[in-house]
Amino acid sequence: MCTQAPDLRRIAVVGTSGAGKTSFARALSQRLQIPHIELDELHWSANWQEVPDELFRDRVSSATSGSAWVSDGNYHMVRDIIWSRADAVIWLDYSFTLVMTRLFMRTMDRIINRTEIWHGNRETWQKQFFHRDSILWWGLSTFARRRREYEEIFEDRPLAQVEFIRFARPEQAEAWLQKLDSN
Numbered sequence: 001m002c003t004q005a006p007d008l009r010r011i012a013v014v015g016t017s018g019a020g021k022t023s024f025a026r027a028l029s030q031r032l033q034i035p036h037i038e039l040d041e042l043h044w045s046a047n048w049q050e051v052p053d054e055l056f057r058d059r060v061s062s063a064t065s066g067s068a069w070v071s072d073g074n075y076h077m078v079r080d081i082i083w084s085r086a087d088a089v090i091w092l093d094y095s096f097t098l099v100m101t102r103l104f105m106r107t108m109d110r111i112i113n114r115t116e117i118w119h120g121n122r123e124t125w126q127k128q129f130f131h132r133d134s135i136l137w138w139g140l141s142t143f144a145r146r147r148r149e150y151e152e153i154f155e156d157r158p159l160a161q162v163e164f165i166r167f168a169r170p171e172q173a174e175a176w177l178q179k180l181d182s183n
Contacts (some may be wrong), residue, residue, distance in 0.1 A: 008087045008163065009034065009068040015092035016074075016146045017139040018103025024092060024173055025072035025104065031180045032070070037063045040074025041118040048121050048133070053077055088163040091150050092173060096143055103139045 009032070022038055029036035042059040045051050045120040051059070060078040063127040064071065064085050071082055083089060109115070110123040117123070128134045154164050 008032075010085055010087045011070045012082045012086045012089045013072040013092065014074055014150065015094070016099055016143050017135060018099040018106065019092040019094050020102060020170065020173075021072040021074075021092060024090070024177075027177055028090075028180075031177060032068070033126045034068035034070060035063075035066065037069050037071040038118075039075050039078070041073060043073075043075060044118055044121060045089040046119045048127075057081065083159060083162060086159075086162050088165055089093060090165045090173075091146065091149065092170075093147065093166050094170065095167050098170070099143065099146065100139060103136060107136060119151060138159065176180070 011025075013021045013028070015021050022040075025038070026036050037060075039060065042063065043050060043056050050056075056075070057078055060071075060075075060081050063069065064082055099165065107123055107128050110117065111128060114122055123135065128136055150166075154166055157164050165176075167176065
């Protein structure tokens, strides 16, 4: 657990798809009253087109150039930028069952309500259930790999200036956020 939460001003939130990175990062940024950076929004353009890598790196570099921010996302290609500037990396390391349940429920809600995500993009039945680019398939196929990757990183703690915080259950993350309210 982190004991210096109020001192953290540049925070990267990571975890597998469906863990709740964006919701947690948004809540954290509101509590700390600092900007929230959603990496997916910087990575995708209209019609689910990925922006070129160089443009994505430029967007992330610009967004994280300030003295305070909370980012969420797992993009390896910009990890060097974000983590070298971060005070903390928070890993939402939740169970496979919880993550997949959340991912399925979120996806269904977005499909049924035709929720715009970013830049006019919406999830559809076709894309989520009959296409290889399904977020559900992505979550299923990357869960174990992502967990192994972050386990190694969090054991090694490769950046001395970065505090590595790991929450294994949503209750831990929520309790940590509640501590911020009392400080």
